[in-house]
Amino acid sequence: MLLNIANKCPNAVDLGPELREIAQVRIVTKGQNVYEKDETPAGIYYIESGLVGLLGLAPNGNETLHRVFGEHYFFGHRSFITGDKYHATAMALAASKLMFFPFSSIAQLEEKYPKLLTHLAQVLGRELRQAEERYNDLTGKRVINRIIEALIFLKNRYPEYQWTRREIGEFCGAKTETVTRVLTQLEKEGFIEKDGRDINILNAQSLLTFSENLELENS
Amino acid sequence: MLLNIANKCPNAVDLGPELREIAQVRIVTKGQNVYEKDETPAGIYYIESGLVGLLGLAPNGNETLHRVFGEHYFFGHRSFITGDKYHATAMALAASKLMFFPFSSIAQLEEKYPKLLTHLAQVLGRELRQAEERYNDLTGKRVINRIIEALIFLKNRYPEYQWTRREIGEFCGAKTETVTRVLTQLEKEGFIEKDGRDINILNAQSLLTFSENLELENS
DNA sequence: CGATAGATTGAGAGTTTTCAACCGATGTGG
DNA sequence: CCACATCGGTTGAAAACTCTCAATCTATCG
Numbered sequence: 001m002l003l004n005i006a007n008k009c010p011n012a013v014d015l016g017p018e019l020r021e022i023a024q025v026r027i028v029t030k031g032q033n034v035y036e037k038d039e040t041p042a043g044i045y046y047i048e049s050g051l052v053g054l055l056g057l058a059p060n061g062n063e064t065l066h067r068v069f070g071e072h073y074f075f076g077h078r079s080f081i082t083g084d085k086y087h088a089t090a091m092a093l094a095a096s097k098l099m100f101f102p103f104s105s106i107a108q109l110e111e112k113y114p115k116l117l118t119h120l121a122q123v124l125g126r127e128l129r130q131a132e133e134r135y136n137d138l139t140g141k142r143v144i145n146r147i148i149e150a151l152i153f154l155k156n157r158y159p160e161y162q163w164t165r166r167e168i169g170e171f172c173g174a175k176t177e178t179v180t181r182v183l184t185q186l187e188k189e190g191f192i193e194k195d196g197r198d199i200n201i202l203n204a205q206s207l208l209t210f211s212e213n214l215e216l217e218n219s
Numbered sequence: 220m221l222l223n224i225a226n227k228c229p230n231a232v233d234l235g236p237e238l239r240e241i242a243q244v245r246i247v248t249k250g251q252n253v254y255e256k257d258e259t260p261a262g263i264y265y266i267e268s269g270l271v272g273l274l275g276l277a278p279n280g281n282e283t284l285h286r287v288f289g290e291h292y293f294f295g296h297r298s299f300i301t302g303d304k305y306h307a308t309a310m311a312l313a314a315s316k317l318m319f320f321p322f323s324s325i326a327q328l329e330e331k332y333p334k335l336l337t338h339l340a341q342v343l344g345r346e347l348r349q350a351e352e353r354y355n356d357l358t359g360k361r362v363i364n365r366i367i368e369a370l371i372f373l374k375n376r377y378p379e380y381q382w383t384r385r386e387i388g389e390f391c392g393a394k395t396e397t398v399t400r401v402l403t404q405l406e407k408e409g410f411i412e413k414d415g416r417d418i419n420i421l422n423a424q425s426l427l428t429f430s431e432n433l434e435l436e437n438s
Numbered sequence: 439c440g441a442t443a444g445a446t447t448g449a450g451a452g453t454t455t456t457c458a459a460c461c462g463a464t465g466t467g468g
Numbered sequence: 469c470c471a472c473a474t475c476g477g478t479t480g481a482a483a484a485c486t487c488t489c490a491a492t493c494t495a496t497c498g
Contacts, residue, residue, distance in 0.1 A: 110333050120340065132285045179445095184447090
């Protein structure tokens with residue numbers, strides 16, 4: 001995974017006035033689904049405030065946290081652009097204020113909002129890169145390295161959100177119990193500190209170095 | 220993974236005359252790299268004839284076959300659009316005739332070739348879906364199911380190409396030896412037939428059903 | 439305070455990999 | 469055209485990682 005701690009939210013963008021005009025506000029509570037797998041998109045969402053996760057479901061019941069959308073992120077754009085049905089479910093991880101833009105088709109974007117289309121294409125490109133790098137990690141890294149990187153990534157992006165073991169595991173392809181075990185080890189080694197259910201990373205840089213050293217031993 | 224046998228090549232598209240005008244032809248031989256990870260893109264490629272694979276490298280040396288580009292596919296578009304360096308290496312899997320379009324920036328696409336940008340955005344969306352579905356498969360399916368689906372997918376898309384065990388494994392996250400073992404089993408069960416190094420799928424539909432039944436036993 | 443969701447811990451199981459040896463096909467240079 | 473090198477494929481045994489299952493504990497919230 002690309003860990004760019006400096007650039008926390010590369011896909012965040014401000015809305016122009018012409019988009020604000022056609023926005024429909026939608027408020028969702030924590031745990032509420034914004035849309036569900038197999039529904040047909042009728043537009044694109046934008047997060048004014050809050051946090052939304054995109055959850056995929058494997059046939060055996062395994063859930064995957066594919067992407068996390070934070071403030072000033074668009075989401076729901078992939079399915080809209082391809083004209084697919086949604087391939088995953090968008091769930092509010094925190095109470096959120098959303099904007100919905102009811103577009104009719106990608107042709108409308110191309111004609112009336114070319115800047116938006118360009119932005120979304122770039123977002124898709126970055127999301128694709130991240131998906132492929134995470135795929136690589138799943139085949140080529142130990143679970144401890146994946147958990148460390150997921151922890152740092154998620155905490156770095158959304159420090160205010162209290163990530164659960166389950167979510168960390170769903171993001172990096174690990175079971176809840178495995179995340180627990182790794183976190184316990186990391187606490188013993190002095191890299192993190194548990195604060196109730198929350199996790200404090202004491203030194204992200206040295207934790208990353210620790211992870212890299214583990215990887216070197218493995219090749 | 221989305222197995223849509225009917226629609227073999229959803230991202231294939233014909234070149235318009237205005238694009239042909241600015242095309243630079245490039246011939247590559249089997250095994251030759253078109254571009255390599257970390258290089259900076261200076262345009263976009265299109266396959267007139269042949270086959271190109273996008274290969275990612277995990278830190279432990281594991282290679283991943285992320286995507287396969289066939290005739291009338293664009294490739295190299297992701298990095299160009301995001302303005303990244305390439306995150307993976309494009310290698311010709313067969314002798315290929317390529318077109319290279321030396322664009323300066325995505326702004327140029329937006330202004331002069333909006334239809335192309337729209338097409339590429341849709342391609343990115345489908346590629347992202349596929350990447351995320353493959354990620355799901357890796358966490359939620361047995362290796363035998365992944366190998367069966369990879370085999371059918373790759374053979375269906377490019378029947379003329381003789382996929383190696385290594386490439387099948389790199390596509391679905393399995394080791395060469397594991398692919399061999401599974402293929403041996405599938406041959407014993409009568410679903411496939413080995414022909415030298417090549418593999419013939421005798422009945423794709425019944426093989427898929429076999430795979431699905433295995434999955435049901437597992438949940 | 440009780441209920442519920444999340445977290446922890448342990449023991450055991452199982453899938454897939456690793457390592458190593460060997461075989462077979464393909465292609466090249468003498 | 470053969471000998472040989474090389475690449476890809478096969479097979480087996482053993483190891484290793486991670487998961488599964490089950491029991492227990494702890495936050496958190498109504």
